[in-house]
Amino acid sequence: xxxxxxxxxxxxxxxxxxxxxxxxxxxxxxxxxxxxxxxxxxxxxxxxxxxxxxxxxxxxxxxxxxxxxxxxxxxxxxxxxxxxxxxxxxxx
Amino acid sequence: xxxxxxxxxxxxxxxxxxxxxxxxxxxxxxxxxxxxxxxxxxxxxxxxxxxxxxxxxxxxxxxxxxxxxxxxxxxxxxxxxxxxxxxxxxxxxxxxxxxxxxxxxxxxxxxxxxxxxxxxxxxxxxxxxxxxxxxxxxxxxxxxxxxxxxxxxxxxxxxxxxxxxxxxxxxxxxxxxxxxxxxxxxxx
Amino acid sequence: xxxxxxxxxxxxxxxxxxxxxxxxxxxxxxxxxxxxxxxxxxxxxxxxxxxxxxxxxxxxxxxxxxxxxxxxxxxxxxxxxxxxxxxxxxxxxxxxxxxxxxxxxxxxxxxxxxxxxxxxxxxxxxxxxxxxxxxxxxxxxxxxxxxxxxxxxxxxxxxxxxx
Amino acid sequence: xxxxxxxxxxxxxxxxxxxxxxxxxxxxxxxxxxxxxxxxxxxxxxxxxxxxxxxxxxxxxxxxxxxxxxxxxxxxxxxxxxxxxxxxxxxxxxxxxxxxx
Numbered sequence: 370x371x372x373x374x375x376x377x378x379x380x381x382x383x384x385x386x387x388x389x390x391x392x393x394x395x396x397x398x399x400x401x402x403x404x405x406x407x408x409x410x411x412x413x414x415x416x417x418x419x420x421x422x423x424x425x426x427x428x429x430x431x432x433x434x435x436x437x438x439x440x441x442x443x444x445x446x447x448x449x450x451x452x453x454x455x456x457x458x459x460x461x
Numbered sequence: 462x463x464x465x466x467x468x469x470x471x472x473x474x475x476x477x478x479x480x481x482x483x484x485x486x487x488x489x490x491x492x493x494x495x496x497x498x499x500x501x502x503x504x505x506x507x508x509x510x511x512x513x514x515x516x517x518x519x520x521x522x523x524x525x526x527x528x529x530x531x532x533x534x535x536x537x538x539x540x541x542x543x544x545x546x547x548x549x550x551x552x553x554x555x556x557x558x559x560x561x562x563x564x565x566x567x568x569x570x571x572x573x574x575x576x577x578x579x580x581x582x583x584x585x586x587x588x589x590x591x592x593x594x595x596x597x598x599x600x601x602x603x604x605x606x607x608x609x610x611x612x613x614x615x616x617x618x619x620x621x622x623x624x625x626x627x628x629x630x631x632x633x634x635x636x637x638x639x640x641x642x643x644x645x646x647x648x649x
Numbered sequence: 650x651x652x653x654x655x656x657x658x659x660x661x662x663x664x665x666x667x668x669x670x671x672x673x674x675x676x677x678x679x680x681x682x683x684x685x686x687x688x689x690x691x692x693x694x695x696x697x698x699x700x701x702x703x704x705x706x707x708x709x710x711x712x713x714x715x716x717x718x719x720x721x722x723x724x725x726x727x728x729x730x731x732x733x734x735x736x737x738x739x740x741x742x743x744x745x746x747x748x749x750x751x752x753x754x755x756x757x758x759x760x761x762x763x764x765x766x767x768x769x770x771x772x773x774x775x776x777x778x779x780x781x782x783x784x785x786x787x788x789x790x791x792x793x794x795x796x797x798x799x800x801x802x803x804x805x806x807x808x809x810x811x812x
Numbered sequence: 813x814x815x816x817x818x819x820x821x822x823x824x825x826x827x828x829x830x831x832x833x834x835x836x837x838x839x840x841x842x843x844x845x846x847x848x849x850x851x852x853x854x855x856x857x858x859x860x861x862x863x864x865x866x867x868x869x870x871x872x873x874x875x876x877x878x879x880x881x882x883x884x885x886x887x888x889x890x891x892x893x894x895x896x897x898x899x900x901x902x903x904x905x906x907x908x909x910x911x912x913x
Contacts, residue, residue: 371815371818371819371822372822374822374823374826375822375823375825375826375860375863378826378827378829378830379826379829381830381833382826382829382830382832382833382852383833384833385833385834385836385837386833386836388837389836389837389845395842395899395904396902397842397895397898397899397902397904398842400895401836401842401845401846401892401895402836402849404849404891404892404895405832405833405836405849405852405853408852408853408884408888409829409833409852411857411880411884412829412856412857412860412861415860415861415864415877415880416822416860416864419864419867419868424868424873425682427873427876427877427880428682428683428876430880431670431876431879431880431883432674432687432691434880434883434884434887435670435691435694435883436694437887438887438890438891439694439697439698439701441891441894441895442656442698442701442702442894443697443701445895445898446701448898449898449901449902452783453700453701453705453779453782453783498665502665502666502669505666505669505879506669506673508872508875508876508879509669509670509673509872509875509876509879510673510676510677511872512677512680516757517676517677520672520676521673521676524669524672524673524675524676525669527672528665528668528669528672529665531668532664532665532668534711535664535699535711537661537665541658541661541662543662543665544662559858562854562855562858563855566828566851566854566855569835569847569848569850569851570828570831570851573831573832573834573835573838573848573851574831574834578838578839580839580840580844581909582841582843582844582906582907582908582909583908583909584906584908594654594657594658595658597654598654598655598658598659601893602655602659602886602889602890602893605889605892605893606850606854606885606888606889607854608847608848608850608851608854608855609847609850610847611843611846611847611850611892611893611896612893612896613893613896613897613900614897614900615654615655615893623843623846623896623906625844625847653894653897655890655893655894656890659886659890662886663883663886663887
């Protein structure tokens, strides 16, 4: 019961974050919103796992957290530097 | 079998020291750090897996050895990559930071719920007294972890901070967090 | 992004953990969700993070391209080899029961090997795709990566060229 | 008793996450939105996962939840900082109060 309530309460938050990702207005707003959406999704997956008694879901939540972080960094690097492979020279 | 230094730090002539540019300070005792990383990973492996069959344990040992090798090859293991020396002084700091996180969260939540949205965003710089990169990272991330303040740009001398309100600015400028982080970092 | 030392320190901290988690997923495929494909993807994600933060040249100096190109067919070979071995031992293709004296042990061994093959191939293929994609336009006529300095100059010029 | 505590933690965590999402919509510019997103990334995540931890009890599941929490607490601020730095480098101007510049 309590997990069900939690899942229901997480839904509007995810919709709002998604709304910010759609509205924008800048690229960075979208990345921020998608990052928040990812965090909410991690929580949602963990709670869903407890709700359905499949605690293996916790592994999936961990993976999602991981991919969320790497995705954010990748998007930022691609759009800011313009190149995935670029390495900045350290200032001497 | 090439010497270990050749495996860990390839010194090619056309890529001028590409591995040494990016990896920060080299540790004086990387082998100790490698061993302690392996032990940490063994604990985490057991916490993740919980199986005690010899097959799984053997596979775990093989995994840990190969990851340690790869991490040495990637030059990840040093005081930065595996800051085990911070753990002894850290717990009190975590507790203090947790309380700080709760307080600042409540403030920001109150601001969000106010109909008039009483924010006065500002940017300022706070000095940094840590001597190593890992200390500065700890400080900058602690600033970002407490909502109401975000670290924007970090260099050796100061951190540029974006704060939501006057209270956030004042809280940071009294320098308590800086002192505590330097304390955790210890003498280098 | 090496100048970006927050990202650098956190990445150095996280990559061993990510790899450990990937191998945990790899070897616990028969107890929970996971297995070769997922583990391969997570390993590739760790390598992609390394390449993103430390630069493609550093990453390809650590993970040589020929290693990846060996791992791809090796994984497929292991998969097919298990199938052929079970054929030779008198079962059907990929019939794990005949791999050991005891069918249960055979199942375990077969699944472990097959998943290992899948994991290898997936990790190597995804990393190769990323390296090829990230190295676009930064290779000389022979397909070798340009040295670091030339790469930086080119990007700096390109960035300056844009308003 | 544990159930009750768990209820409290989960519900207050949801409350934090919801307010964070509302702040994401309400705040006027990128940098102030980051503060709002920080609420959900820190306290929201901590509370929800703490509620789940109480339900998990002293098992290996608890260790996994601790791992998730640490992961979120390490990567959240890092991603936020990287985003802020990238936005400044990309020419975003933060909205500032007039009398404080």
